[in-house]
Ligand code: B12
C-alpha cells in the first residue's frame with residue numbers, strides 16, 4: 001500500500017501542558033536507561049501503541065541498497081513517487097534537518113482470523129484487513145501526536161516532531177526495524193515478535209537526542225510459506241517483492257488494464273491482499289488481541305464483489321470516507337470487482353455483468369467485464385458479447401478475446 005494524498009506537513013511544535021496524562025518523573029534524568037525504557041512503554045500505552053522504540057536519525061543506510069535494486073529492476077511499476085523520492089527515503093534529515101531521533105510505533109489490526117484457520121486461497125476476503133477500519137493514516141497520526149505531547153510534558157520542554165504514516169518519503173519498515181520493533185520476514189513485512197505482521201507502522205522524527213532501543217532478534221529460519229502462498233508468484237526471491245505482480249499493487253496502485261495472465265490468480269480479492277501474511281507462522285502464534293479499536297472493521301466495508309461492481313458515486317463516497325480505501329477510485333474498484341466475478345465460477349453473476357457491459361461505465365471497466373463474461377461462459381454471456389457493438393477500440397479487442405476464450 002502507498003501514501004495517502006494528505007501531506008504530513010512541516011515539523012510541528014509540541015508545547016508542554018499540565019493537562020495531558022500523568023507520566024512519572026525520571027529518577028535521574030531522561031537519559032537514565034531503565035527510566036527511559038519504562039517511560040517509553042508508558043508513552044506507547046497512553047496512545048494505544050503496543051510496540052514503541054527509538055533509533056537515531058542517522059542515515060538508514062541498510063535500506064538504500066535494496067531500494068536502489070528494486071527501482072533499478074523496475075519492480076516499483078507505476079509507483080513513480082518511489083523513484084522520484086528515492087534519494088531522500090533513507091535520509092531522515094532531508095525530511096527534517098533538525099531530526100536527531102526517530103520514534104516508531106507498530107499498531108496491530110484485526111487479522112483475517114477465518115483465513116488464519118483455513119487455507120488462504122479459498123477464504124480470501126474481498127478487502128484486505130488493514131483497510132476495513134478507520135483510515136490508519138489518521139488513526140496512527142493521532143497516536144503519534146499524543147505520544148509527542150506526552151514526551152513534551154515529560155521533558156517539560158517544547159519539542160518539534162515530523163510525523164509520517166505512509167505520508168512522507170521515508171523507509172518506515174527500516175526505521176521501525178532499527179528502533180527495535182521487529183525483523184524483516186521473507187515476505188518483506190516487518191515481523192514484531194509476539195504480535196506478528198498484521199501491524200501498521202508510524203514514525204516520528206524528533207529534534208531530541210534520545211537513547212536508542214535495542215534491536216529485536218528473530219528470523220524466518222527455513223520457512224518459506226509466504227513465498228509459496230503468493231497467488232501471483234510476486235516474490236522473485238526471499239526479501240524481494242516485484243510489485244508489478246503483487247495483487248495489492250494491481251488492485252490499489254495500478255491504474256491501467258490488469259494483465260490477463262494475472263487475473264485468475266487475483267481470485268476473490270477486490271482491494272489489497274493478505275495471503276503472504278495469512279500463512280505466516282508468526283501470525284498463528286501471535287497474541288491476536290487486543291487490536292486497535294479504531295482499526296477494527298467497520299460495517300460499511302462488508303460489501304460483496306457484486307455490490308462493488310455496481311457502486312454509485314454516492315455509495316462509493318460513503319464506503320471510502322474515513323478509510324484507507326479512498327486510495328482506489330470507483331473505476332478501479334469496479335475493474336477489480338469484474339475480475340473477481342469472472343473468477344467466481346458463478347453464472348448467477350452474468351446478468352449484472354451484461355448490464356455493466358452495456359452501461360456508460362468507463363471502457364477500462366467494461367474491458368474487464370467482457371473478460372469476466374468470457375471466463376464465466378454460457379449461452380447468455382456469449383450472446384451478450386456477440387451483440388455488443390464496440391467499434392474497433394480497446395473494448396472491441398477485449399470482447400474479441402473474451403469470445404475466443406469462450407470457444408476454447
Ligand atoms: C510501496 C509500498 C507498497 C508496495 C510495494 C511493497 C514492497 N514490499 O516494497 C505495494 C503496493 C505492493 C505494497 C503492498 C503492501 N503493503 Co505497503 N507500503 C509501501 C511503502 C509506501 C514503501 C515500501 C518500500 O519502501 N518498498 C521498497 C522496498 C525495497 O523496501 P521495504 O519494503 O522497506 O523492504 C525492506 C526489506 O525487504 C528489507 N530487505 C531487502 N532485502 C533484504 C534482504 C535481507 C536478507 C533482509 C533480512 C532484508 C531485506 O530491506 C528493505 C528496506 O527496508 C510503505 C510505507 C513506507 N513509506 O515505507 C508501505 C508499507 C510497507 N506497506 C504496508 C502494508 C501493510 C502493505 C500490505 C500488507 C497491504 C495489503 N494488505 O494489501 C501489502 C504487503 C505486501 C508485501 N508483502 O510487502 C505497511 C507494512 C507494515 C509492516 N508490518 O511491515 C507499510 C510500512 C505502511 C505502514 N505505514 O504501515 N506496499
Ligand code: SF4
Nearest residue numbers: 230246247273275276
Ligand atoms: S500481498 Fe498477496 S500478491 Fe502481494 S506479495 Fe503478498 S501474497 Fe503476493
Ligand code: SF4
Nearest residue numbers: 185186220223226280
Ligand atoms: S511465512 Fe515464513 S518465510 Fe514468510 S515471513 Fe513468515 S516466517 Fe518468514
